[in-house]
Amino acid sequence: xxxxxxxxxxxxxxxxxxxxxxxxxxxxxxxxxxxxxxxxxxxxxxxxxxxxxxxxxxxxxxxxxxxxxxxxxxxxxxxxxxxxxxxxxxxxxxxxxxxxxxxxxxxxxxxxxxxxxxxxxxxxxxxxxxxxxxxxxxxxxxxxxxxxxxxxxxxxxxxxxxxxxxxxxxxxxxxxxxxxxxxxxxxxxxxxxxxxxxxxxxxxxxxxxxxxxxxxxxxxxxxxxxxxxxxxxxxxxxxxxxxxxxxxxxxxxxxxxxxxxxxxxxxxxxxxxxxxxxxxxxxxxxxxxxxxxxxxxxxxxxxxxxxxxxxxxxxxxxxxxxxxxxxxxxxxxxxxxxxxxxxxxxxxxxxxxxxxxxxxxxxxxxxxxxxxxxxxxxxxxxxxxxxxxxxxxxxxxxxxxxxxxxxxxxxxxxxxxxxxxxxxxxxxxxxxxxxxxxxxxxxxxxxxxxxxxxxxxxxxxxxxxxxxxxxxxxxxxxxxxx
Amino acid sequence: xxxxxxxxxxxxxxxxxxxxxxxxxxxxxxxxxxxxxxxxxxxxxxxxxxxxxxxxxxxxxxxxxxxxxxxxxxxxxxxxxxxxxxxxxxxxxxxxxxxxxxxxxxxxx
Numbered sequence: 076x077x078x079x080x081x082x083x084x085x086x087x088x089x090x091x092x093x094x095x096x097x098x099x100x101x102x103x104x105x106x107x108x109x110x111x112x113x114x115x116x117x118x119x120x121x122x123x124x125x126x127x128x129x130x131x132x133x134x135x136x137x138x139x140x141x142x143x144x145x146x147x148x149x150x151x152x153x154x155x156x157x158x159x160x161x162x163x164x165x166x167x168x169x170x171x172x173x174x175x176x177x178x179x180x181x182x183x184x185x186x187x188x189x190x191x192x193x194x195x196x197x198x199x200x201x202x203x204x205x206x207x208x209x210x211x212x213x214x215x216x217x218x219x220x221x222x223x224x225x226x227x228x229x230x231x232x233x234x235x236x237x238x239x240x241x242x243x244x245x246x247x248x249x250x251x252x253x254x255x256x257x258x259x260x261x262x263x264x265x266x267x268x269x270x271x272x273x274x275x276x277x278x279x280x281x282x283x284x285x286x287x288x289x290x291x292x293x294x295x296x297x298x299x300x301x302x303x304x305x306x307x308x309x310x311x312x313x314x315x316x317x318x319x320x321x322x323x324x325x326x327x328x329x330x331x332x333x334x335x336x337x338x339x340x341x342x343x344x345x346x347x348x349x350x351x352x353x354x355x356x357x358x359x360x361x362x363x364x365x366x367x368x369x370x371x372x373x374x375x376x377x378x379x380x381x382x383x384x385x386x387x388x389x390x391x392x393x394x395x396x397x398x399x400x401x402x403x404x405x406x407x408x409x410x411x412x413x414x415x416x417x418x419x420x421x422x423x424x425x426x427x428x429x430x431x432x433x434x435x436x437x438x439x440x441x442x443x444x445x446x447x448x449x450x451x452x453x454x455x456x457x458x459x460x461x462x463x464x465x466x467x468x469x470x471x472x473x474x475x476x477x478x479x480x481x482x483x484x485x486x487x488x489x490x491x492x493x494x495x496x497x498x499x500x501x502x503x504x505x506x507x508x509x510x511x512x513x514x515x516x517x518x519x520x521x522x523x524x525x526x527x528x529x530x531x532x533x534x535x536x537x538x539x540x541x542x543x544x545x546x547x548x549x550x551x552x553x554x555x556x557x
Numbered sequence: 558x559x560x561x562x563x564x565x566x567x568x569x570x571x572x573x574x575x576x577x578x579x580x581x582x583x584x585x586x587x588x589x590x591x592x593x594x595x596x597x598x599x600x601x602x603x604x605x606x607x608x609x610x611x612x613x614x615x616x617x618x619x620x621x622x623x624x625x626x627x628x629x630x631x632x633x634x635x636x637x638x639x640x641x642x643x644x645x646x647x648x649x650x651x652x653x654x655x656x657x658x659x660x661x662x663x664x665x666x
Contacts, residue, residue, distance in 0.1 A: 180644035273621075287621070313632065385605040396582060403583070405659050410650035416662045417583070425585030430593075433584055437575070437594055438601060440582040451605065456618030458611055463619065496600050512621065 082152055082246040082300040089139075089151040096139070096151030096195060100132035103153035103197050106244045110222075118219045119238035121158040122166055123198040128153065131195050147193030149307055154189060155239040155248040158199040159206055159282040160291065162186050169282045170204040170214040170232075173408045173427035183280020184315065185249060185291055185308045192307045197245055200235030204429045205399065206251055206284045208232045209259060209501060212492055213431040221264060223528060227485040230260030233294070237264040240294045247304050248294040253285045254387050255480070255505025257292045258517035262480035262530020265519045267547065268294050269301045272537045273512035274319040276305075277312030283398040285391040286317075288509040298547035301516065302326035305540060321538060329541040334549045335369035339533075340473035342377045349503065350482045357521035357529040358479050364553050365477075375469045375476065379461040380507050386462065387506035388499055389442050389455040395432075396439030402427065434495060463511040470536045475546050478504050480517040480530035504532070514540045518547045520554070570595040570602075 088094055104125050111120050135151055156162070159169040161179035163186075168174045186196065203213035211218040211234035221229040222242040229238045233250025237260035240248050250257040252270035261268025269292045276291045283289065293304035309323040341362060346355060366372055404410035404423035411422035428436070442451035469476055483501060491498045508515040515534040522528055533550075535543035572591045575598065579586045586594070646652035651660040 177648055180640055180647060287619075316632075379611065382608045382611055385608040388601065389605060400583075404650055405661055406645075407648035408650070412662075414662070416664050418585075419662055420583045421585035424583055425587075428584070430590075433586070433590070434594060434597060436582050436584065437578050438598055441578050441598065441602075444578070444581060450609070451602075453618055454608060454611075454613060455605075457613035457616040458608055459619035460616050461611065461613070495597055496604060499601070510619075 079240075079243050079296040080246060081296055082149070082303060085246055086148070086150055086152050090143070090146055096132040096135040096193075097129065099151050100128050100153055100195050100197070103245055104128070106242075107198070110242050110244060115220065115222070115225050117222055117225065117238050117242055118217055119200055119235040119242065119244060120155070120198045121168060121170070121201050121214075121216060121235065124162070124165060124196060127165070128195050128197045131190070135193055135195070147191065148303060149189065150193035152194050152247065153197040153245045154194045155197055155200050155236055155245045156186070157202050157233045157236050157248070157250045159202060159251060160185060160199075160249060161280045161282070162196060162199070165199070167199065167282065168216065169206070170202045170216065171427070171429065171432070172215045173402050174282075175409065177407055179280075181280065184277035184312045186280065188308050194307070200233070200239055200248065202235055202250075203232035204432050205282065205395070206232040206253055206256055206289075207395070207431050207435055209255070209498055210486075210491070211235065212488065213429060215429055218488065221485050223265060223526065224485065227487050227527070228263070230263035230481070230485060232256040234260045236294050237261055237266060237268065240264075240296060241266050246296060247300055249291055249304075249308070250294055251281055251284075251289055251291050252509065253288045254391060254509050255502050257294065258480050258505050258515060258530070258532055259502070261294055261517045262519075262532075263485040263528060265522070265528030265530075266294055267297055267301050267516065267518050268292065269305060269516045269540070269544070270508060270514060271305060271309065271540055272514045273509075274317050275309050275321075275514070275538070275540070277310075277315040277318045279312055279314035285394040286398060287394060288387075288391055290509075297551055298516065298518070298544050299327055299330070301547075302544045319538075324541060326541050326544045330545050330548045332549055332552055333368070334365055334546060334553070337370045337475065337546060337549075338373055338473045339365060339370050339546075340373045340375035340469050340476040342380065342476065342478060343374050345377060345380055345478065345504075349500070350479060351484065353523040354479050354482060354484065354529050358531055361520045361531055361550070362477070364557060365550070368549075368553055373473050375473060377462075377465045377469065377476075377507070379458060379465050382458050383462055383507045383510060384500060384503055386455040386458040387502070387510055388438070389451050390459065390510070392435040392439030393443050393452050394439070396436045396443060399428075399432070399436055431495070459510045462507055466507075466511045466513060466534070474535075474542055476534040477531060478534070480504060480532045484523050484527035484529060508532075508534050513537050514543055516543045516547045518550055520550075570599040
């Protein structure tokens with residue numbers, strides 16, 4: 076694939092008058108037209124908002140002609156949003172038949188902030204139903220395809236957003252990450268994906284999956300673009316009491332371009348089994364390059380991380396079973412009529428939800444039910460505390476923790492759908508950051524012999540996205556020289 | 558029955574167990590789904606049993622990464638605008654805009 080244009084270069088070219096927001100919007104729509112429904116039919120987009128985007132771009136051009144100094148930090152930049160983030164007056168399906176005709180009556184806070192910064196929302200991207208999945212195969216509207224090899228999954232659940240950026244349809248996109256749903260597809264598509272600290276970005280207008288784990292974050296071609304988008308969407312929001320009242324720093328201002336004084340922790344014992352040999356080899360090569368460039372590699376222990384998958388799938392499903400109780404055929408979404416009120420509930424939910432969503436609601440309902448709560452849910456929340464403490468201990472001696480993003484490169488469609496446990500186990504490296512509430516960024520670190528992208532992730536202290544973005548930026552420079 | 562006994566049983570789901578959970582979750586499941594979930598949920602919980610070996614004596618359940626910020630989560634109790642009735646009803650499968658209500662099957666006789 077040709078080198079992708081960066082968001083900053085695109086914005087600056089519009090600011091210099093070399094092209095208009097309308098030009099950029101039309102170019103994005105033309106690329107989507109050529110690659111998405113036809114051509115390789117990547118199906119990155121669930122819904123393309125062509126008319127809305129053109130109108131917004133025209134308004135930006137009009138305002139810019141009057142007063143160019145008012146141009147925002149994302150002036151004229153087309154952006155794609157995962158279809159679980161709501162935009163007023165447009166359909167948001169979250170990949171579910173339940174919400175096939177749901178038109179949002181309001182904007183998500185990230186939408187308001189993006190548009191205030193001059194971004195142009197170009198469409199809504201394919202995702203696993205209610206963000207539950209690692210491949211987009213759980214979308215009720217068909218999966219998205221990996222642009223590197225369309226016979227393979229793009230990762231998930233924010234797969235469509237990863238594809239939009241990897242295939243050059245947009246330079247940036249938003250996804251949501253509950254257990255790896257931004258970082259894993261970023262790794263599998265060969266781009267950058269950031270999960271911010273829990274509470275950094277408002278979740279208002281994000282269709283909820285696991286409320287103590289969900290965070291919205293950017294996909295981009297590089298760390299600098301990811302930092303820019305994070306600066307725009309981050310910060311306290313009165314509509315989300317879990318969004319923190321913390322100042323949002325200029326992340327890119329902390330970029331040094333170097334890892335020379337950086338202490339990087341590697342949990343080598345976690346990598347001893349279950350990691351694809353090519354992924355492990357690429358990861359070890361990256362560590363060698365970082366060492367050559369002056370980073371200090373420290374072997375660390377994260378002793379409770381081997382229980383992270385179990386804790387994650389009990390906590391996330393428990394929260395999902397409560398969050399998805401709202402889909403009952405009464406206030407919004409589908410309804411299957413007939414019989415009593417409870418028969419209507421049962422039929423609506425039984426038919427409206429897909430197999431994976433029902434599986435997770437069942438698991439979550441079970442672990443919260445009388446007699447099992449202590450053994451499963453409470454135990455998982457205690458293990459979660461231990462996982463958080465492991466990271467706190469590690470960050471006493473290192474600046475960032477480095478590990479692979481996914482233990483395997485992109486797999487073929489259908490390869491894992493029949494065995495949910497095997498699908499869950501592949502989230503082994505991503506769920507810990509969500510359980511501990513800390514930020515993590517996935518960056519490309521090479522390819523397999525057949526050309527499939529491999530990713531690794533830098534994890535950071537809570538609220539310290541600056542350090543991991545700086546590390547990711549420095550790594551890009553090292554990788555570009557190799 | 559102690560929770561330990563129930564946990565040991567829980568690793569092997571019967572169709573009746575699955576049907577009971579489906580009732581709690583308000584999900585109408587088909588016969589093949591009952592069989593599928595009995596098998597799959599059993600497998601997932603069997604894996605999660607490994608977690609029981611972790612010593613969690615005296616460990617508090619997780620209360621958030623951002624606890625230092627939780628203290629200021631309260632706001633002044635000032636009324637602010639919310640969705641209009643029409644906007645709230647626009648996605649209802651069955652709504653009555655005149656009465657301002659969501660309409661459901663008859664609940665009381």
